[in-house]
Amino acid sequence: MSVLPDSFYLRKDVTLIARQLLGKKLVTNILGRRSGGIIVETEAYSFRERGCHAYDNKMTSRNKAMFEAGGVAYVYLCYGIHNLFNVVTNQNGIADAVLIRALEPSEGQTYMIERMKTQSAKRLTSGPGKLTKALGIDRSFNGRYLRSDELWIEDGIQVVRSHIVASVRIGIDYAGKDALLPWRFSINGNQWISK
DNA sequence: TAGAGGATTGAT
DNA sequence: TCAATCCTCTAC
Numbered sequence: 201m202s203v204l205p206d207s208f209y210l211r212k213d214v215t216l217i218a219r220q221l222l223g224k225k226l227v228t229n230i231l232g233r234r235s236g237g238i239i240v241e242t243e244a245y246s247f248r249e250r251g252c253h254a255y256d257n258k259m260t261s262r263n264k265a266m267f268e269a270g271g272v273a274y275v276y277l278c279y280g281i282h283n284l285f286n287v288v289t290n291q292n293g294i295a296d297a298v299l300i301r302a303l304e305p306s307e308g309q310t311y312m313i314e315r316m317k318t319q320s321a322k323r324l325t326s327g328p329g330k331l332t333k334a335l336g337i338d339r340s341f342n343g344r345y346l347r348s349d350e351l352w353i354e355d356g357i358q359v360v361r362s363h364i365v366a367s368v369r370i371g372i373d374y375a376g377k378d379a380l381l382p383w384r385f386s387i388n389g390n391q392w393i394s395k
Numbered sequence: 396t397a398g399a400g401g402a403t404t405g406a407t
Numbered sequence: 408t409c410a411a412t413c414c415t416c417t418a419c
Contacts, residue, residue: 243402251402262415280413282403299402329403371402394403 201225201354203347209270209289214296217289218244219385221298223359225306228335228351235308235335237325238356241301241386241393243369245286247294251375251383254295265343266295273351275332275342282329283338287346287353301328301370301384303335304392306356311336327394363388370394 204224211217219242227236245252253263253276265274269292278284286297303325305312312324312334325331332338337351344351366382373379386393 245402253402260416276402277412277414279401279403279411281411284402286402301402327403369402374401 203352203354206269206271206347209287209346210291211270212290212294214246214289214298215244215383215385217287218242218298218383219364221287221300221353222364222385222387223357225354225356226300226303226331226335227307227354228337230336230350233308233311233336235305235311237303237305237307237331237335237392239300239302239353240304240390241384243299243301243385244296244383245299246296249375249378249381251369251372251378251381252295252297257295259295263295266297267293268343270296271346273337273341273344273346275337275339275344277339278329283332284328285332285337285341299328300331302326302386302390302392302394303331304390305334323392326392359387 221239221242224239247254247257254266270289272288274286274288286299288297290296325334365386365388367384369384
């Protein structure tokens with residue numbers, strides 16, 4: 201297993217990176233409690249379209265991590281309840297990011313069950329707000345380097361192109377015609393995709 | 396500085 | 408279908 205290099209994130213095509221993140225493994229190691237899973241669902245966001253927090257290059261205190269050079273995390277609070285985890289991409293000053301929407305757990309399920317306060321190993325990480333909770337990711341990870349000791353993404357499984365499904369993104373009706381962009385990517389038939 | 400609303404989720 | 412829940416952004 202090898203941790204993804206900065207060059208993976210620094211590329212300009214955010215939808216290509218969103219596709220290539222499928223099959224990669226997101227891992228946290230918090231206080232020695234290591235857990236992680238294979239990425240099975242992503243969404244691309246770019247400053248060029250209205251679905252993005254940094255649309256039109258507008259920087260705020262919330263989204264400023266998106267303007268960093270690719271290879272850091274952008275974590276923010278949604279609906280006052282859920283932490284959502286994004287991978288920042290592209291060069292410094294260009295606000296593109298990929299939202300990680302679902303994982304297939306591959307290690308540390310015991311810790312995930314504990315964090316989720318559930319008895320069941322089912323659907324632990326099948327949604328953007330759930331996977332952050334299961335992995336222990338909160339807003340203290342905002343701006344964190346993705347090759348750090350507590351958080352990283354490494355090589356996982358190969359996903360062939362024909363198994364990748366593109367569809368419209370979730371919950372951005374306010375984005376007008378940009379809401380119709382097919383920038384949500386998932387692994388066809390995977391059990392862990394969000395509903 | 397007040398008010399509206401959100402890249403969600405789980406219970407009803 | 409709806410409430411939970413609070414931060415962020417916008418308008419005044």
